[in-house]
Amino acid sequence: MMGNSEGFISRELAVRTLLQERGEELVVIGLGSPVWDCTSAGDHPLSFPLWGAMGSAAMVGLGLAIAQPDRRVIVVTGDGEMLMGLGSLATIGAQKTENLAIAVLDNERYGETGMQHTHTAHGVNLAEMAAAAGFSETIQARDEEALTRAVQMVRFGKGPVFAALKVAGAKSSLVLPPRDGVVLKTRFREALLGPDAVKE
Numbered sequence: 001m002m003g004n005s006e007g008f009i010s011r012e013l014a015v016r017t018l019l020q021e022r023g024e025e026l027v028v029i030g031l032g033s034p035v036w037d038c039t040s041a042g043d044h045p046l047s048f049p050l051w052g053a054m055g056s057a058a059m060v061g062l063g064l065a066i067a068q069p070d071r072r073v074i075v076v077t078g079d080g081e082m083l084m085g086l087g088s089l090a091t092i093g094a095q096k097t098e099n100l101a102i103a104v105l106d107n108e109r110y111g112e113t114g115m116q117h118t119h120t121a122h123g124v125n126l127a128e129m130a131a132a133a134g135f136s137e138t139i140q141a142r143d144e145e146a147l148t149r150a151v152q153m154v155r156f157g158k159g160p161v162f163a164a165l166k167v168a169g170a171k172s173s174l175v176l177p178p179r180d181g182v183v184l185k186t187r188f189r190e191a192l193l194g195p196d197a198v199k200e
Contacts, residue, residue: 030077
């Protein structure tokens with residue numbers, strides 16, 4: 001089931017495939033449409049959606065991966081957010097954090113400000129940038145066959161790994177997680193560390 005544009009994957013299919021049977025993986029979600037996408041696929045206490053701080057999703061994921069080396073950490077974000085935090089690719093490549101994976105939903109648009117083209121619409125290849133930064137595996141997926149390979153890499157590959165999922169430009173359905181940052185932080189910490197971790 002492809003998206004409306006040739007050479008692009010359905011957003012819903014990409015996210016559903018990425019997160020199905022996710023188990024205990026920790027998921028950091030970049031602001032905007034990826035939040036709605038991941039919530040639509042199923043809200044989860046081990047998901048940490050970022051409502052702001054554009055450009056920081058990969059670095060939040062890196063910090064979490066370093067703090068929890070025995071847990072798989074997946075960052076799901078958009079191309080606009082990733083472009084704002086390109087320096088994080090170099091830091092992650094240098095750290096060589098084996099339990100970290102980044103999946104970018106690349107629709108070549110700034111979805112929250114009017115669907116303007118991002119640089120990826122003009123030839124910038126985020127997967128190649130991650131490879132140049134020292135990521136162990138990278139892929140740019142434009143069809144279902146490549147999506148299957150990308151998901152296997154993100155879920156199980158020795159990191160850091162990077163997948164740019166070329167998704168259709170249609171905006172996501174607005175399915176919201178809790179919007180209270182304290183609630184999200186507390187929920188995530190309790191799911192990860194247990195109820196004693198959030199006691200004053």
